[in-house]
Amino acid sequence: MLKRVFLLVMAAVLVIAGAPAPASAAPALAAGRSAIYGGGPFYSGGQAVMDNLRSSGFTTVVLWAIHVRADTGDLWLNDIRIIANGQYVGDPAWASRLATLKQAPTSVNRIEVSVGSAGPNDWGAIKTLIERDGTGSGSVLYRNFQVLRTITGADAINDDDEQQYDLTTTTAFANMVIGQGFKFTFVPYTNMAFWRSLKTNLGAAVDRVYLQAYAGGAGNDPATWTQQLGLPVDPGLWSRHGGGCASGDSPATVESRMRGWVTSAGIRGGFMWLYDDMQACSAQGTPAQYAAAVNNGTSSGSVPLPSGTNVALNRTATGSAPCGSTETPAKAVNGSVSGGNADKFCTLAATRQLQIDLGSSRSLTGFVVRHAGAGGESAAWNTRDYDIKVSADGTTWTTVVQARGSTADVTSHINAATGRYVRLDIVTAEQSGNGAARIYEFEVYG
Known part of the structure; x- marks a missing residue:
């Protein structure tokens, strides 16, 4: 059995603090973003499984798992076996069942297809095929x-490489499927250097990272992976399973x-x-109960993070004299x-x-401040009153948050x-x- 779980959830238990600048409006409540992986039932479980997913609360369904034959390229x-030599050879009714996943009323707005596993070396097979035939049409x-895209209606290929890690051929394959209209997502549990390099190669085509935080990835820290890959990761957990569901x-x-991971x-x-x-x-837990757990844990009753990415991450930070030599301004932009x-x-x-200093002028969408309580200290030490200002030159400042x-x-x-400069x-x-003043993180989005 594979060792990963992925639930995509749009997250952040964040609270609007104080009054924003007059130009800003109160944001809408966040919608949940949660994903569920499934194997055999997603193919052979009939319409009842599709309807269960539609009413579950999960927003993303991941079809697990596609395996690739190195000799024939069959999927x-x-x-x-569902696809051979450019022809679909599986259950004729599967495509129509999958198409109902996004039909209202439904919570599902995205389908992904997982490629690979901890078992067969599918990414090794892909390497063999690319080296032999290339990636042309x-x-x-x-x-x-x-x-596969036509039959499943999938929005993304979900890369679950757990053994090959070949940057050249994986990049070539990703660019091929991106050209076909897929997004490309990662499902890492180890080998951070490979995933970081692949993210650099593919850029914005990678819009989600599903970090395994169970089994072999149980020790993974989402904050560290977020910092290394440059976008917030969506960690996954394993539902009740095994003997006695214990x-x-x-x-x-x-x-x-x-x-806890939101904080x-x-x-x-x-x-x-x-x-x-x-x-x-x-x-011990239905799909609807697990979807609610992910959605509530990451977004219920909260406002969303600003759109875009944290452009302050690891930028140059300066400030007032620190309390001690280990509590410098740089700690507020280190992603942890x-x-x-x-x-x-x-x-x-x-x-x-x-x-x-953001390095250049940026179009900004908002700000997040993580105070003493976010780092485990007393909430009595949370910042009570503050302003956020922006500047083009570091001299003339405009207040955007009070x-x-x-x-x-x-x-x-x-x-x-x-602005290029942001000041708290x-x-x-x-x-x-x-x-x-205790600021664990000051995030600037844009």
């Missing part, structure tokens, strides 16, 4: 994946862990592995809040400021602005009055 869905690999996570545990890593979504196990262990008390910018100066009376661990502001001015550092 198999688990142990069933006449190649069997091109023709078979074009048919292994894996319950819906309550999933929700708790997702909430520590700013995740926007999550995923679950595996629908097959949910069927077998339904008394989980490193303990030393993983923050702290200042006791009379004028408390944190300034970030937050007053904030108590939250994490605050989010959806504000359109333009602390007016009242703690809930009971001025003291040490």
Whole structure:
């Protein structure tokens, strides 16, 4: 059995703090973004399974898993051959069943096809085929994946490479399917250097990363992967499974862990592995209960993160004199809040400021501030009053956020602005009055 789970969830338990600048409007509540992987039932379970998914609350369905034959290029869905020599040879009714997934009323708005596993070396087979035939429109690999998209209506190819890790041929394959209209997503559990290089090669065509956070990936830190890959990852967990359904996570545990990752890593979504196990262990959690756990853990009752990416990540940060040598401004843009008390910018100066140079002028969409409580310290030390300002030259500043009376661990502001420099001015550092300002992360989106 494969060792990954993916649930995509649009996330961030964030609270609007204080009053935004007059030009900004209150953002809408976030919709959930959650994904579920499934094997045999997604093919042979009939319309009942499709209807169960439509009403589950999951927004993404991942068809697991496509295997590739190195000699013929045939595509198999688990142990069933479905495409050969550019022709669909599977269940004639499967395409019409899949098409109902996105038909209203439904929670599903995206379908992905997972390629690879911890078993057969499908990415080794893809390497062999590319080296032999290339990726042109006449190649069997091109023709078979074009048919796969037509039959499944899939929005993305889900790369679950767990053994080959060949950057050259994976890049060539990804560019081939991107040209066919697919997005390309990652499902890593190890070998961060490979995934980082692949993300660099493919750029914005990679719009989601489903990080395995169970089994072989149980020790993965979403904050570290987010920092290394340059976009928020969606971590996944394994539902109840095994003898007596005693292994894996319950819906309550999933929700708790997702909430923790919102605070520590700013995740926007999550995923679950595996629908097959949910069927077998339904008394311990149904698909609807697991979808609610992911959606509630990452977005329920919250506002969304600003659109775009965190352009402040690892940028040059300066500010007031730090409380100690390990609590410098750079700690507020390092992409982490989980490193303990030393993983923050702290200042006791009379004028408390944190300034970030984005490197060039940017069109900005908003700001997120992670205060003392986000790093595990007392909420009484959360910043109460602060301003956020932007500047083109670092000299003339425009105030875009004025937050007053904030108590939250994490605050989010959806504000359109333009500038190269962004400054956080602390007016009242703690809930009971001025003291040490503690900023675990200052995120600027655009």
